[in-house]
Amino acid sequence: MKKTNNIFIKSTIILIIGGIITKILGFIIRIVYTRIVGAEVIGLYSLVMPTYSLLITIATLALPTTISKLIAEKKDQNLKIISTSTILIMAINFIVVLLMILSAKYIAIYLLHEERCYLLIIAMSLTFPIISLSSIVKGYFYGKQNMIPNVVSNIIEQLVRGLLIYLFVPLIMEKSEILAAASLFLFSFIEELISIFINLLFLPKTIKFKNIKISNIYPSKRTLKDILSISLPTVSSRIIGNIGYFFEPIILTNFLLYSGYTNEYIVIQYGAYNAYAITILTVPSFFITAISSSLIPEISKHLLDRNHQSLIKRLKEALCFALIIGITYSIILMFFASNILEALYNTNLGLNYIKILAPIFPLFYIEAILISFLQAINKAHITMKITIIGVIVKLTVLAITSLMHIGMYSLIISEIVNILLVVYLNIYNVHKYIKKL
Secondary structure, three states: OHHHHHHHHHHHHHHHHHHHHHHHHHHHHHHHHHHHHOHHHHHHHHHHHHHHHHHHHHHHOOHHHHHHHHHHHOHHHHHHHHHHHHHHHHHHHHHHHHHHHHHHHHHHHHHOOOOOHHHHHHHHHOOHHHHHHHHHHHHHHHHOOOOHHHHHHHHHHHHHHHHHHHHHHHHHHHHOHHHHHHHHHHHHHHHHHHHHHHHHOOOOOOOOHHHOOHHHHOOOHHHHHHHHHHHHHHHHHHHHHHHHHHHHHHHHHHHHHHOOOOHHHHHHHHHHHHHHHHHHHOOOHHHHHHHHHHHHHHHHHHHHOOOHHHHHHHHHHHHHHHHHHHHHHHHHHHHHHHHHHHHHHOOOOOHHHHHHHOOOHHHHHHHHHHHHHHHHOOOHHHHHHHHHHHHHHHHHHHHHHHOOOOOOHHHHHHHHHHHHHHHHHHHHHHHHHHHHO
8 A cells, every 4th residue: 555655646746747847848848939929920839729739639549548547457468458559549530630621711711711821730630650659658657656767858858849839930031921820730740759769768678679579569459448448438538529619719710800800809818818828727737637647647546446535635635736726826827927927928918818817727637637537447438428517508609699799708717617617527427426336
């Protein structure tokens, strides 16, 4: 028990420390990039991000979570899990990239109403295969509860990203603003390639590839079934959430244009909401990601051992950490949001959005913990149903309020309604499960 306890705490602490370093580097990089390219380019980048989030979810098939869980449970089938995942994910990526290349112009012109987004969509689609391969490697180490490779690779990724932006984006901006926005996606390809290489350096030295039997590597239908049984409900939930995110700017843009707002207002304000407000509001998310990543293999083991007492204890610890972090940070934002915006971005754009959302965001953080717990206890289908309900309600509220001539506040209202509803439904289902133990 003590050893398991130490592994969970150690894994979480390593991820948190790595997350802090990565987040600080990411913030510096975002500030530099934002100041170089300006609000309009950030707005264009923000318009395509929902499309990117949806497609990268499909392309990666929730493999970090899936592989993490399977590696923790089936220690004798590691190679078979990795090989089967790789073949599956490359086949999916081929289809996704091909579809995106064929439909990029239609999405840019007819859905986003911004022809300049075409090149950005093409650029982002080319990064999917390498990001997917990287997610397999990361999932392996999460399952082994060895967080150091991912922490090291994430830090190096950020350093490489910062260097590329500092050296090349100013030069690219002189030629084209669109190329400057697209360059972020293309830089991701280089970063993920380096990430894979760094992670592979941490493979156990005891592994002798020449002694590995082909039968241990060869993909199997049984392994494929195990992967899909976990990944499909999990990825379905994320896809549904990202479909909502995908339609968010489409509904917002079309309804606000219909209400009389200009395209320039929408691009700048939506950019301010995503690049400034949401970025600052989600600063502590690396803490939550660290806790969630450590929680899934830990809960899976306790579930396998029928150790319900430890299972509940881990959940309570994770929720307490998330609430303490979320409430503390929200209080800071309510008093110092203006100072933070000015210091980081030299602007006050998005300040009102932060002040309205800050009191709600502690609930957003515990949502991630609750979802991870339900996935770990094989209840991903429940999170999928909750996500469907949340997306439908959010988009409905967004459409209605966008016609009320309140501008970007229609998005703020729909976000608040979504957080409150989804968190309530997750708490209800987790409590229902615990009562049966």
